[in-house]
Amino acid sequence: MMEYKALYRRFRPLTFGDVIGQQMITQTLINQIAHESIGHAYLFTGSRGTGKTTTSKILSRVVNCLNPVDHNPCNQCEVCRSILNDSNMDVVEMDAASNNGVDDIRELRENIKFPPSSSRYKVMIIDEVHMLSKGAFNALLKTLEEPPEYMIFILATTEPHKVPATITSRCQRFEFKRIDASAMREYMHTLCTTLEVKVDDDALKLIVRLSEGAMRDALSLLEQCLSFAGEVLTYEIAASVLGRSNDDDLTILSEAIIRGDVSEMIRLSRIQYDRGKDVSVLIGDLIELFRSGMLFSTMGDDHLMDLPQSELVWIERLTSQHGVKEWIRVLEALMVADQKVRYASHPWIAFELALAKLTAVGEEDSIAGLIKRIENLERNGVQAIHQPVRDNQRTVQQAKVVEVSHDKAVPRQADHGAAETEAEVFDPGDLTLLVIKENWDKYMSSVKERLVSTYALMKEVKPVSFKNGKLQLQLNEALKILKPAIENEDNMFHICEAFKHTFGSLPKIEIIDYALEDTRADEVKSFFKNLVDDDHVIIK
Ligand SMILES: Nc1ncnc2c1ncn2[C@@H]1O[C@H](COP(=O)(O)OP(=O)(O)O)[C@@H](O)[C@H]1O
Ligand SMILES: [Mg+2]
Ligand SMILES: [Zn+2]
Structure with a gap:
């Protein structure tokens, strides 16, 4: 079975000429090779996916290649091949992020001590070098002060400011730039041709823009798109795969x-x-x-x-x-x-x-x-949606004409809106939608006292139904967007606590973001029910 390889691995540049958008760097390195004036320590800086590791690998091959071509590695001789398949003992790649323990330092020291076994140069590539421990930096510094002839260090980092000055001052520093958008597009276009994919320029523009100058990211995004697109990659496909708004x-x-x-x-x-x-x-x-x-x-x-x-x-x-x-x-x-x-x-x-x-x-x-x-x-603006809520409000106003005064410690309704703090005990059996509505302002004051932000959210809901121990609070339909916020654990806590505080008991509270069809009818019914059944209802 053929091994699957991500695009960015499949298309790792093999020569300096293949490295896009870093000509200053690649040309300088070519010149050094031409004049046999290779440095012993390089520091490659720049954001991720811009070619630091790629360039390190090319450099490690060209200095050891048996038949270099125009100051580039041939990529065919046995040395090049062994480096390409990571089996060359003289080219060591170390990730400082995961190898900064004591053993790793010892290994680093050992490694530096011995000359290359089969190649001309021993190349040590230390990625994310800023992550090295103090001990490791010291070990490194010793060799950087007097590097053996055969050693080449290539230190790479995305965060150069974290590398001690004692180290950086001994390196030739190369700054890898974010890759130019048009160069990136052109490169991916060629690549698509190789892959026999037809691609819209607008799709590439989108990919390039999202990758912010990192070629690795661009290739990963392209790959994501291609896995959906098949042979033709349009802007629309790219936009939808990459989760961009239409x-x-x-x-x-x-x-x-x-x-x-x-x-x-x-x-x-x-x-x-x-x-x-x-x-x-x-x-x-x-x-x-x-x-x-x-x-x-x-x-x-x-x-x-x-x-x-x-x-x-x-x-x-x-x-x-x-x-x-x-x-x-x-x-x-x-x-x-x-x-x-x-x-x-x-x-x-x-x-x-x-x-x-x-x-x-x-x-x-x-x-x-x-x-x-x-x-x-x-x-x-958005009235249409609100019609049911408005109707409720009107009904509530009508209901306010009625003063409900159950004798079992039921609050008087006149003190609407007063920020009363002491809890008033409602008999759970007496709790009706009407009572809840009548006391809603009081309830809201209690919410406000608990947490103003919960209060601000709760201003968008109205009690619309109270049946079988479940209270439904309707969220203004145009503000559906607030539903998850209201249902958030913290808010629900305050919503419930305030309810207990105001009404003495706690029904199951549900936030709904649609209008109940029969809200108004229910309300009128319960209004009349109160009138007829409850002899404590007085009409003012
Ligand atoms: N300048 C570039 N030109 C062409 N391809 C690049 C370039 N930079 C990165 N890539 C692509 O991205 C992959 C990862 O790049 P790499 O050199 O590991 O980035 P870095 O080490 O800077 O994070 C490479 O295999 C290659 O496919
Ligand atoms: Mg890298
Ligand atoms: Zn070679």
Whole structure:
């Protein structure tokens, strides 16, 4: 059976010429080889997947190759082959991240002591060198001070600032850059041709953009896409495999954002939420778009060569309507949101809050402020959905005319809204939906006393049904997005505790995000039931 190999392994560059986007480095190394002035210690720095290990391996072959070709390894002689299949004892690769114990240092010392067994140079590649222990650094330093003729060290790290200066000062330092987008695209295009896959340029643009200059990531993403795409890789396939928002959704949302249309923003972001989109990914997508918009409005389209056509058209249109200040303002807000959602226990709320804030710069920062805005928005925008809730409210108002006064220590209803703290005992048998509604303000005060953020969330629910020991709280349908937040363990704890505090008992509480068909009928029924059955009901 053929061994499966990931794309990035299959296509590890074999010569300096194959290494993309690091010409300064590869050319310098070629020159050193040409002049036989190879260094004894190199420090390769730069972010992951940019070619550090690849280049180390090429260097280790070319210095030992039996028949180098144009200062490159031949990759065919027995020495090259043994290095390629990791069986050459003179080329040692060590991962400092997992080998920094005492034994590893001893092994490192031993290794350095003896000259190469079969090759000209002994090459020691130490990956993530910043992870070495103090002892290991000291052992290394000794040999770096007076390296044997046959030794070449190649130290690689993504975090050069963590490598002691005593070490770095003895190395030739090469900084691997993030790989240029167009070079990356071109490379992957060739690769697709080799694999006999037809690929859209826009699909490659997307992959390149997501990989942020790391070729390894780009190849992994390409591979993910190809496993779905078969022989033709379109932008649509790439976008859906890579979990990117559909372009249309994204541009429509962006337009709402730059227009400052809060109700539309929230409606659209909820659609993303419903689809199971990760909020960080969504914000990332938006940041990309707005960054492009900002670049376009300051510098024209020269800098946007890497954008898919559809986005370019969109940006051209919007930049004709909104100035650079607008783009920057939104971009800044998105960057802040990006940070905030990482630490937020309710990331989607944090995101909506950021959106809402955009339209009302300077208004209060609190969740209550957001809720207020959402309330305004309900009034003006998304009414249809709210109809049932409105009907309930009306019924409740009607019900308020009635003063319920059970004699078994049932509260008087007149003190609506008063933030009463002492618990009042309701007989569980007397607890009805009507009583719960009548005392809802009191209950809410108790929630507010416990935790304001829970209170802000609970402002979006209304008690709609109380049957067989189960209380259903209906969440404003347009705010479905808040459901998981409300159901979060902490919030539920406060919701229940406050309920016990206010009503003396605890039914099963369920949050629903749809309207109950017969809510109103039930309510009227229970209203009349109270009128008829309960002789303590007095009509004012
Ligand atoms: N500059 C590059 N040109 C071509 N391919 C690259 C380049 N950098 C990385 N790759 C690809 O990514 C894989 C991993 O690269 P590697 O050299 O191990 O990265 P690093 O050591 O910098 O993290 C390689 O096998 C290769 O397929
Ligand atoms: Mg590496
Ligand atoms: Zn060779």
